[in-house]
C-alpha cells in the first residue's frame with residue numbers, strides 16, 4: 060500500500076463512503092514495524108506516550124525531547140506510513156516558540172506532519188506559518204488533554220448550544236488556517252457529524268461517534284496493555300496485559316521446576 064500524502068488525505072472527502080481513515084497511536088520501533096505491515100492509514104506518535112510509556116498522570120509533563128526520541132523511533136520502524144507527531148504542552152505557548160519547536164520535532168524525527176491542540180487566534184496563526192514553512196499540521200479540538208487542568212477534567216464537549224457553536228467555529232477556523240485534517244476528541248456525536256458535514260477536510264474522531272471521516276485510538280487501550288480499564292469509547296480487542304502476565308508467570312514457574320529438578324537431593 061502506498062504511503063498517504065496530505066493531498067490524498069485532504070481529498071478523502073470524495074471517497075468517504077468507501078473508506079474510513081484509520082489511525083492508531085504508536086510509540087516504539089517494534090510496534091511501528093508491526094503496523095508497517097498492516098493496512099493502517101496513519102500513525103500518531105501521541106503525547107499520550109506520557110501516560111502509557113512513561114507513567115505520567117497527564118500529558119502535561121511530556122517534553123519536546125521525549126517527543127523527538129519516540130517519533131524518530133516510530134519513523135525508523137514504519138518508514139512507509141504517514142506519521143503525525145504531537146507537539147507537547149509548553150512547546151507552543153507563543154507563536155515563535157511554536158515555530159521553533161515544530162521545526163525541531165519535524166526535522167529531527169523526519170515524520171510527515173505534526174499535531175497541536177486548540178484553535179485560539181495565535182494557534183491559527185501558528186498553523187498558517189507552519190504550513191507556509193512546509194510543515195503539515197493536523198488540528199485537535201474538543202477534549203484537549205493538555206488543557207485538562209484548565210478544562211477541569213475529561214468530559215464530552217458540545218453538549219450545549221454555545222459549546223457546539225464554538226466547536227464548529229473552531230473547526231472552520233482550523234480548516235481556513237490550513238490543517239489537512241482535524242481530530243475531534245470526546246465531541247458529542249451529533250456535533251461531530253455536523254462538523255464532518257461542514258468541513259471539506261477529513262475529521263478524525265475519538266469518542267466522537269461513528270460518523271467522522273476517520274477514527275483514532277490509543278493502541279495500548281485497544282490491546283489492553285495496561286492493568287486499568289481504558290476510556291469508555293475504546294472497546295479492547297484483546298487483553299495483552301493478562302496474556303503477557305500469564306505467559307511470564309508460566310515461564311517463571313517452569314524455570315523453577317527445572318531448577319529444582321537439576322539440584323541433587325541432599326543426603327541426610
Ligand SMILES: Nc1nc(=O)c2c([nH]1)NC[C@@H]1CN(c3ccc(C(=O)N[C@@H](CCC(=O)O)C(=O)O)cc3)CN21
Pocket residue numbers: 106107110111118202204213214215245277279280289290291292
Ligand atoms: N491511554 C490513553 N488513552 C487515551 O485515549 C488518552 C490518553 N491515554 N491520554 C491522552 C488523552 C486523554 N484522554 C482521555 C482521558 C480520560 C478520559 C476519561 O476518563 N473518560 C471517562 C468519561 C468521562 C466523562 O464522560 O465524563 C471514561 O470513563 O471513559 C477520556 C479521554 C484521551 N487520551
Ligand SMILES: CC(C)C(=O)C(=O)O
Pocket residue numbers: 084103104105106107108145242244265275276277
Ligand atoms: C488521543 C489522541 C488523539 C492524542 O492526541 C494522543 O494520543 O496523544
Ligand SMILES: [Mg+2]
Pocket residue numbers: 105106107118145
Ligand atoms: Mg495528544
